[in-house]
Amino acid sequence: MAPEFANGVHWSALSPYRVRSGGLRGLGSSPQSIFCVTVDELPRSAVVKGAGKCFFRGSDIPLNKAPRMLAARIDGIRWESQLPVGEPGMMRRRRIERKQAQINGSTFLAESAAPTFAKTSLARLGFTHRPKPEALKSLRRPAFSHFPRSFVIALSFDFSSLTFHTMATTKRDVRNHVLFEVATEVANRVGGIYSVLKSKAQVTTAEYGSAYTLLGPLNRNSAAVEVEELEPKDPAMVATIKSMNERGIKTLYGRWLIDGAPRVLLFDTGTGYYKLDEWKGDLWATAGIPSPADDHETNEAIVFGYLVAWFLGEYVYHEKERAVVAQFHEWLAGVALPLCKKRRIDVTTIFTTHATLLGRYLCAGSVDFYNNLQYFDCDAEAGKRGIYHRYCIERGAAHAADVFTTVSHITAYESEHLLKRKPDGVLPNGLNVKKFSATHEFQNLHQVNKERINDFVRGHFYGHNDFDPDKTLYFFTAGRYEYRNKGVDMFIESLARLNHRLKAAGSDMTVVAFIIMPAQTTSLAVEALKGQAVLKSLHDTVSSIEKNIGKKLFERSLAWHEGQNPPDETGLLTQEDKVLLRRRLFAMKRSNLPPIVTHNMVNDQEDPILNQIRRCQLFNHPTDRVKVVFHPEFLSSGNPVLPMDYDDFVRGTHLGVFSSYYEPWGYTPAECTVMGVPSITTNLSGFGCYMEELIENAQDYGIYIVDRRMKGVDDSVNQLTEFMFNFIGKSRRQRINQRNRTERLSDLLDWKRMGMEYVKARQLALRRAYPTSFEGDEEPGFFDGTEVKISRPLSAPGSPRDRSGMMTPGDFASLQEGREGLSTEDYIAWKLPEEEDVDEYPFPLTLRSKTSSTNGTGTTTPTNGTIGTASNMSSNTSGAAF
Template sequence: MTHRDAHNPILFEISWEVANKVGGIYSVIRSKAPVTVHELGDRYTLIGPLFQKTAIAEVEPEEVSNPCMKEVLEEMSHHGVRWRYGRWLIEGAPHVLLFDTGSTSTKLEEWKADLWKVAGIPSPPNDQEANDAILFGYLINWFLGDFVAREKSKAVIVHFHEWLSAVGIPLMRKRHVDVTTIFTCHATLLGRYLSSGTVDFYGNIKNFVVEEEAGKRGIYHRYCIERAAAHCADVFTTVSQITAYEAEHLLQRKPDGVLPNGLNAVKFSAMHEFQNLHARNKGKINDFVRGHFYGHYDFDLDNTLYFFTAGHYEFKNKGVDTFIESLASLNSRLIASNSPMTVVAFIIMPAATQSFAVESLKGQAVTKQLKETINDITEKIGQRIFEKAARYTGGDIIDAIVEPTELLTNKDKVFLKRRVIALKRGGWPPIVTHNMVDDSSDPILNSIRHVRLLNSPDDRVKIIFHPEYMSSSNPLIGLDYEDFVRGCHLGVFPSYYEPWGSSPAECTVMGVPSITTNLSGFGCFMEDILETPADYGIYIVDRRTKSAKESINQLADYMLQFCQKSRRQRINQRNRTERLSDLLDWKIMGMEYVRARKLALYRTYPDSFAGSEAGDFGGIKVKIPKPLSAPGSPRMKGKSGVSDDEEITEGMQNLGFKISGYDDDEE
């Protein structure tokens, strides 16, 4: 093996979602890129698939500057491989290399046979996604094999995300390509299938015959790719402790550590700025609610709270079933306690729709007409008062004042009456804003109907199912998702299967309290860091040890407690929640990626670190050989508030709060 410089390595990060938005990994890689570019500069390149339509908008082409890379790519071009090299048009502008898998489709059968011969991985003929993964994997193996044969001075780290990009890992291991590899599993293939079934996934995880279960679901070949990647990688990681537990049993290798997902937190120079954003966006949600509940708008918006859940339409995995059952319990409790509070609960999940519901559009139209009429009348009244006062020439000052009976003309009264009459409606406000393609069999709608949350005047919990992602161009609410979240009071994400959980993390950086579970990566992460997460607006429902009914009651308890807070208490809690955003920033979270790379280098080139207690990697001192958080060994112990990780501890101290709790006088 060539002696390589392990202290100034080259990094290739590989994913099917580089400059190709498919799911959540796109956001993870895109948001992490700036800190990696800052750390490694031009020694960092992302590799993904080439799709011309998206690549034109995502990547700015440029000449290949690395001479070894240029030679390899030119040679691949001579063999018919199409590729695109340039800068990804995002913050940090990292180098990207995209390969067109279609340009080598004629080699598919040859490579499939080779994959079976070399790695024992089967590949049925009619799985296009698996075929793409094989073509992509062989292109990666081709490129990197030739690249390291030319670039002999620096160590090369190759970091793969998810099974679609990972065929190259067993190939490079079998062919002894001189690189060190990392594989990050964002969620196991089999875990997604098993968790959505009727079986208690976590309770039975140790009993599954995984090969048999994968075979039953027609994903055995995909499972083989994923497991081979996990076992052949020099360092195997997951995104959370809960996924590490899952991977250990389903992929049969205990991960070396956890690489949590971060965000690029936007900090405000003054605390009141994000509170102002909340007030402004809440005002727009208020406008929508007035229209949606026209004719039955008999509740006080000053005593109304907006709860929401959002994400992909996964009824059980995202915990929508638990959320709806808990809302029914909350409704009963608010009615029984004679609470003045009303809760409007939004469910934002895309589903098949035909169009906006006429009743929803009508509600926004009639309230808008009413507002315009009143504005018009108010302007006329002001003009009348001005004219009367302007004509005052002396005498009794009372003569310059318009009598109240003179303010509204008969014409004004007629217009106003017409608008008020238009607000009358026959039925109750709808529970869904769109016409669904299959209304009668939709799980969310059927669950809402089952618990009888039908927006009746007596209900203290109103519910709105919006089966479309939020957009500022939407004629109903007219807010982008981020602005909608800022306008709400509480995010509720009682997930049963959630490898990480970007939604509650996004709430946190926007200063919005949220409810999550101890079966989500985010919930486990916060439990490890904070002794009392609820003090910072992170409520964690126990779905691991409690029964379904107990979890529903606990969620209802949390929502009721939130309803009982005063406005001042909610403001203080939002301040505390927003202060956690530093913990989720990639400047902190990215440290775990640094440690994973350090571990990979240490395992592959141990002689480079001989006799040293710590290595310098990108300007960061990292102890050897314990460079990242191992599953089951949280890097921050919540109860003591003490960290073994100096960089993280410093970041925590910079926040200025106690990890084990908070002082009442902090705000």
């Protein structure tokens, strides 16, 4: 009888037997020989290895003498045990005998019955011969970590008399491996991970083709418009989905309708809730992770995690040729990682944290986070904030993965102290950079979209619109409403100081600062709507008068003869036109100041942004050189006040300001860079650390980095104010040139470059899982010290040039070269052409050179690149982490 597979473990059936000269002889199935035990008393792994052989006591029995079956239905699964066939007439047919066992708070039945069951089971329960009395004295409970806990087995065990074998190590093809990416935002926009997966899909699909599948929970509303349902062609996928469907789990397999069209498999978590209580008990027993009943988000994570572990276990059983790599994003998808580790599912795992739960909560609590990381009692801090169970899931996932990664060096430093594992490397987030056909089309788009913002400003500030649009600059910040984490407190304080400096300097420049962050609102503000209505009314009136004047002037010009005076303005503006125009002008009178916020807030007295604006007295007074507009809603073209999509709005602005205190990566400044808009970020954001480490004099190319790591709060605010003041002092020509240089940095953020770090992470994970497959491997494409290059994008001119050895941004090579033999060679050769307008900026851009760091230094700083050493954790070590 060949071994079967369930929950990531190979099981085999061994019958009770006596060795006699006549061969196997049945022992019967009397109730006295049947009792129930839990899996803690089971051997560590399957006792059958290889086709056609059963091993015990160093001898084997041919499987053609396989015993027939008994069955037990446990956890909704049909488990089958066996009785020996015996000689004709030896087997007694009898009615079913049942025994009960209490496991994880549930009652399960062990059934014995006549050996006439027809269906093939998902698993076999291991049986041995009846132990002798003296053997029972030496019975020991063996080491056990990877068996499912919720099942029942019948008949006694003589563990001391068995030769146990570990799970068979399948020789898998690591070159043509299968890749699964697991996240809760697959075809389901919730946060930044959706952007990561969506923008990266084209590059990953080009590399893997149909061997790449994304796994996520099913959101039927978003899936209806984002996923085209298909029939899977991979036999292993077909068999796995069929097996899960037969047990009540509904899935949706199809094509994600984005660039690259990757395959997705979405699990209907609602169909798995019938096992939620059981899975919660198992999670506690397996990993010591608690789960409160009233946390819906955690319940979803548990159900989704168990479904993913179930899927991976079934899939690797059916897929026996290729290696399987699974990458998990964030703690919500991380429940499956300790399950895969405990069950020893033959899958290579990577866990990527995009931010730590505890870090986000601590930073929002006004603590000196980065200078006290090593002193936090993580368990106590998580418990005080009611997130201990979530923290346990995140930490367990980090320790159970073969390779642990983060999105930036600053987050790696944080993860080492909070999650207690040093990351193996950094996987920076990239973008799917889209170039325009015309070299400087983005400059034209800036002008077009700036004019649309001008229209909004004219309406919003009607009655006090006494500033020149040609001398007005638009600054903005955007993101989730995290007042302190996103640095909004620092931004508003800097605006107040900037306003004072501009007035003191007698500047005629005006800054309109937008804050785009969703908050709780009831409706659009009447004043904001009235401003746009007044503007539209005035625009329509002037357009009508302009049309009439043009028609009259045209007719007069046609009637002109030589010797007559040329047509002039006399009589062009009729009395009716003057009255109508006067009405519109009177409607623009305003006694109050222009509003700060465009919406009616639910509780504006307690809103931290509005309260700080009040403290700083930024009230949009006519004498203020800095005006503030708070738009507490995401931008969309259907908005009646500011009808612009976010991308169009960004293109029309002059400077993005993202003075974040907690920002693991920071897509907003990266998006500004791709669209040619200069931005201000900090060295506490992943993007800021990346650009600061990669580029010398980054601000020459429109990337201003505020030091929030080593400076005090007041010094950081002054530095931000200085950056904005100096930017205002630039000429229009200098700003145009800077936008050109900023846009050229987009190649540094392209997934064609960033994706190399994902490639190296997967190769590192495969090396750890299948070290023998890489011994003596000299073929290119594996990171064994050979040079690997990716092609230069067919893009516009002027990408930065490296003057010395440059590595790809995540530094997997430097982190792992001593242990894994990864390369530290250049991956891209950059070249910068001559600049069309030379001013004070040095050229060409110099990318910082990097030196390889050893793993043994033990030095860990936020930005020094030595994030972690390769940690080959045993299952015992990972188990201790739980």
